Amino acid sequence: MSRGTGYAAQSLPSVIIVGGGFAGIAAAKALRKAPVKVLLIDKVNHSLFQPLLYEVAGAVLDGGDIAFPIRAEFRNQKNIVVAMAELTGIDKSSKSVHVTNWPRPLVYDYLILATGVEVSYFGHEEWATHAPGMKTLSEGVKLRSMILKAFEDAERLEDPQSHPELTTFVLVGAGPTGCELAGNLAEMFRYTMKSDFRRFSPEMARIVLVEAGPRVLPMFSPELSEKARIKLDQLGVEVRLGHAVQQIDAEGLTVGGERIRSRNIIWSAGVRATTVGKWLGVGTDRLGRIKVAPDLTIPGHPSIFVVGDAAEIMQNGRALPGLAPVAIQSGRYAGEVIARKVAGKPVSPPFVYLDKGMLATISRNWAAMELGRLKLTGPIAKLAWAFVHIFSLLQTEDRMVVFLKWFYTYLTNKRGTRLIEKPIKEERKAAYE
Amino acid sequence: MSRGTGYAAQSLPSVIIVGGGFAGIAAAKALRKAPVKVLLIDKVNHSLFQPLLYEVAGAVLDGGDIAFPIRAEFRNQKNIVVAMAELTGIDKSSKSVHVTNWPRPLVYDYLILATGVEVSYFGHEEWATHAPGMKTLSEGVKLRSMILKAFEDAERLEDPQSHPELTTFVLVGAGPTGCELAGNLAEMFRYTMKSDFRRFSPEMARIVLVEAGPRVLPMFSPELSEKARIKLDQLGVEVRLGHAVQQIDAEGLTVGGERIRSRNIIWSAGVRATTVGKWLGVGTDRLGRIKVAPDLTIPGHPSIFVVGDAAEIMQNGRALPGLAPVAIQSGRYAGEVIARKVAGKPVSPPFVYLDKGMLATISRNWAAMELGRLKLTGPIAKLAWAFVHIFSLLQTEDRMVVFLKWFYTYLTNKRGTRLIEKPIKEERKAAYE
Numbered sequence: 001m002s003r004g005t006g007y008a009a010q011s012l013p014s015v016i017i018v019g020g021g022f023a024g025i026a027a028a029k030a031l032r033k034a035p036v037k038v039l040l041i042d043k044v045n046h047s048l049f050q051p052l053l054y055e056v057a058g059a060v061l062d063g064g065d066i067a068f069p070i071r072a073e074f075r076n077q078k079n080i081v082v083a084m085a086e087l088t089g090i091d092k093s094s095k096s097v098h099v100t101n102w103p104r105p106l107v108y109d110y111l112i113l114a115t116g117v118e119v120s121y122f123g124h125e126e127w128a129t130h131a132p133g134m135k136t137l138s139e140g141v142k143l144r145s146m147i148l149k150a151f152e153d154a155e156r157l158e159d160p161q162s163h164p165e166l167t168t169f170v171l172v173g174a175g176p177t178g179c180e181l182a183g184n185l186a187e188m189f190r191y192t193m194k195s196d197f198r199r200f201s202p203e204m205a206r207i208v209l210v211e212a213g214p215r216v217l218p219m220f221s222p223e224l225s226e227k228a229r230i231k232l233d234q235l236g237v238e239v240r241l242g243h244a245v246q247q248i249d250a251e252g253l254t255v256g257g258e259r260i261r262s263r264n265i266i267w268s269a270g271v272r273a274t275t276v277g278k279w280l281g282v283g284t285d286r287l288g289r290i291k292v293a294p295d296l297t298i299p300g301h302p303s304i305f306v307v308g309d310a311a312e313i314m315q316n317g318r319a320l321p322g323l324a325p326v327a328i329q330s331g332r333y334a335g336e337v338i339a340r341k342v343a344g345k346p347v348s349p350p351f352v353y354l355d356k357g358m359l360a361t362i363s364r365n366w367a368a369m370e371l372g373r374l375k376l377t378g379p380i381a382k383l384a385w386a387f388v389h390i391f392s393l394l395q396t397e398d399r400m401v402v403f404l405k406w407f408y409t410y411l412t413n414k415r416g417t418r419l420i421e422k423p424i425k426e427e428r429k430a431a432y433e
Numbered sequence: 434m435s436r437g438t439g440y441a442a443q444s445l446p447s448v449i450i451v452g453g454g455f456a457g458i459a460a461a462k463a464l465r466k467a468p469v470k471v472l473l474i475d476k477v478n479h480s481l482f483q484p485l486l487y488e489v490a491g492a493v494l495d496g497g498d499i500a501f502p503i504r505a506e507f508r509n510q511k512n513i514v515v516a517m518a519e520l521t522g523i524d525k526s527s528k529s530v531h532v533t534n535w536p537r538p539l540v541y542d543y544l545i546l547a548t549g550v551e552v553s554y555f556g557h558e559e560w561a562t563h564a565p566g567m568k569t570l571s572e573g574v575k576l577r578s579m580i581l582k583a584f585e586d587a588e589r590l591e592d593p594q595s596h597p598e599l600t601t602f603v604l605v606g607a608g609p610t611g612c613e614l615a616g617n618l619a620e621m622f623r624y625t626m627k628s629d630f631r632r633f634s635p636e637m638a639r640i641v642l643v644e645a646g647p648r649v650l651p652m653f654s655p656e657l658s659e660k661a662r663i664k665l666d667q668l669g670v671e672v673r674l675g676h677a678v679q680q681i682d683a684e685g686l687t688v689g690g691e692r693i694r695s696r697n698i699i700w701s702a703g704v705r706a707t708t709v710g711k712w713l714g715v716g717t718d719r720l721g722r723i724k725v726a727p728d729l730t731i732p733g734h735p736s737i738f739v740v741g742d743a744a745e746i747m748q749n750g751r752a753l754p755g756l757a758p759v760a761i762q763s764g765r766y767a768g769e770v771i772a773r774k775v776a777g778k779p780v781s782p783p784f785v786y787l788d789k790g791m792l793a794t795i796s797r798n799w800a801a802m803e804l805g806r807l808k809l810t811g812p813i814a815k816l817a818w819a820f821v822h823i824f825s826l827l828q829t830e831d832r833m834v835v836f837l838k839w840f841y842t843y844l845t846n847k848r849g850t851r852l853i854e855k856p857i858k859e860e861r862k863a864a865y866e
Contacts, residue, residue: 072847084582148478156535
């Protein structure tokens with residue numbers, strides 16, 4: 001047991017997978033019958049179903065509904081050890097990685113990096129305090145508290161209308177996250193919270209969706225983007241296109257020269273790959289994604305794979321988008337390549353992405369769906385959304401319960417998780433009146 | 434609007450209720466038809482179903498399953514304003530209260546204090562860091578993380594057996610909370626986590642239940658206490674009776690002269706009333722509970738009521754225990770007395786508690802129940818427990834979902850909420866090996 005970790009000390013080739021999201025889990029599963037010892041590390045103990053994270057922020061679902069313990073997924077896969085630890089460095093020459101809370105570096109024969117993305121402020125990191133983003137479960141829960149607390153603060157005022165910054169919600173970035181959360185909040189304010197307050201009406205709260213580009217859902221076709229914009233407009237969301245945010249502070253933001261007073265700014269404008277690319281010292285694109293070869297390895301290092309959102313995977317001259325199906329397929333591919341290699345089988349053909357289309361949901365009975373030439377909007381797309389998300393993708397142990405909860409909210413507009421976990425604190429800015 | 438709060442400015446009598454637990458909510462509901470203006474404040478935005486909090490710590494249920502937004506409960510009661518604020522002082526002479534985040538004192542005609550209890554270390558507050566307690570939702574979620582993280586830490590070790598402090602769980606105090614959590618953890622380790630780890634077997638984890646008194650569940654009859662002790666023993670829980678804890682530190686605790694190494698100590702030994710009694714300057718018992726008159730008011734102040742766990746309510750020469758039915762009945766009584774007073778009706782008869790019995794659950798098919806001379810144990814008591822808790826008491830909007838989740842766990846032993854929300858951090862004590 002010379003290496004001090006047990007798993008690597010045996011004679012089987014060792015595979016270290018960093019990241020337990022869609023890609024990392026798919027890679028580990030593809031190795032289930034291979035004669036290897038797998039170590040999967042993640043800094044959290046759960047895998048998050050990110051496409052539904054906005055439902056946590058919108059108080060429809062709870063953490064346990066969209067996240068599951070990574071190790072529960074591998075209960076019956078005996079060749080894998082799952083550990084909660086964070087990657088802090090990679091040493092390509094000694095083929096080892098450094099992780100937190102571990103006494104020694106961990107040596108690999110194959111390394112799969114599935115480290116995903118994090119919220120990016122594109123050089124304005126100082127905005128993070130005033131405009132939190134949403135990629136992790138704890139960020140989603142924090143956003144929920146922020147949104148609910150704004151109304152609690154307003155209800156304590158004599159005249160909430162004179163303090164519009166409390167009941168103005170600004171979403172920066174009109175990708176799927178921004179659009180889905182905007183629509184979700186509009187419905188929560190209009191229906192769920194209808195009779196909850198006495199001093200103001202939640203349906204009068206402003207929801208502003210700000211986007212630097214010319215349209216919402218830019219990865220969809222222009223036709224669907226326009227339909228989504230109209231739907232958001234019908235829900236009362238103010239969509240502002242074509243202007244980048246110039247300034248964000250504690251009192252609001254400036255966009256296209258206009259000042260919007262708001263204490264509730266949510267950043268959904270962008271993500272970048274984690275710093276892994278820097279540690280590797282290889283080429284990255286402007287989002288920090290690592291440029292990979294057609295077999296998803298990095299140049300000169302055939303034993304290091306990068307998969308999922310962390311990789312820039314080119315296909316037909318374009319980089320694949322950061323979608324769950326891309327993560328799953330690329331992770332599975334890397335696992336299969338390694339399984340073939342250790343079995344001494346011929347070299348695998350390059351990775352080819354099988355397009356599974358795109359989905360975005362705006363309201364409880366409206367979604368947009370695009371798969372090749374097929375374009376759908378409205379309730380039919382929403383039905384497709386519900387089945388794809390809850391039955392095909394979601395892997396929590398009790399997906400039936402999630403479906404019931406979601407369906408219950410759909411039918412009744414009640415949301416049982418409107419909880420602010422932590423007690424209120426005295427604030428300096430209390431004396432509004 | 435001279436008082437600056439709106440609610441108190443009208444000519445109707447004002448009732449301020451502090452605390453949105455069982456007692457405060459029952460009081461507010463009893464006032465629903467009274468010609469008064471009610472203000473209910475709580476420092477959190479939710480009411481917690483404390484009897485099931487151990488199921489959050491034990492990863493069976495999520496926060497949203499056992500907590501509901503207070504204001505959702507009063508959606509259709511137009512004479513009430515609900516606000517998230519914390520009481521900081523009471524001025525009996527001017528009949529006003531001070532609360533956080535409010536510019537001016539709030540004046541009341543009637544005051545109902547339903548401020549409940551908090552964890553007490555009986556003069557050893559320095560133990561709080563090493564032995565967290567569990568009364569609030571955020572405390573329950575934190576305990577869940579602590580428990581799950583202990584196993585994650587053990588799985589990173591070469592030889593977890595040589596570090597028993599990681600997989601030793603000590604519960605201090607064998608009241609309902611201690612017993613219920615001990616049984617719940619024993620089942621989680623033995624069944625749910627059975628195949629989750631590679632380096633050790635969770636069923637080998639030690640669970641020690643320490644109690645200074647001579648028996649577990651001391652409020653039950655000795656006969657039921659003994660049956661519960663036997664049941665805990667069968668589940669593998671080590672029950673240590675008759676010795677008070679002498680010392681708790683980061684590495685373990687000392688009890689009856691014996692040292693137990695443990696990094697997972699949970700305090701379930703006691704509670705005390707919040708500091709409200711001190712502010713009032715009235716008589717309290719040794720648990721800080723305010724001594725109230727037979728009409729639940731405090732001596733000399735017929736407009737101040739104390740209800741629920743915060744009050745020492747004497748009945749037949751004994752103080753009533755801190756149970757949900759006592760809280761509900763006393764809260765409702767205070768509301769009704771005020772409703773009668775403002776209606777000019779004759780003085781109400783003194784408060785009389787209608788005994789609803791006691792329930793404690795040890796395993797998924799074993800509970801103890803005592804109501805007067807009726808004593809039940811085993812699956813029948815568990816069935817009673819399930820119905821009382823989930824259908825009669827629990828007030829979340831989606832109790833059907835809670836029931837399904839709980840029933841699903843009962844049938845399958847799967848627990849979907851084994852989540853540690855926050856990512857792991859580098860720890861100084863990492864280099865165990």
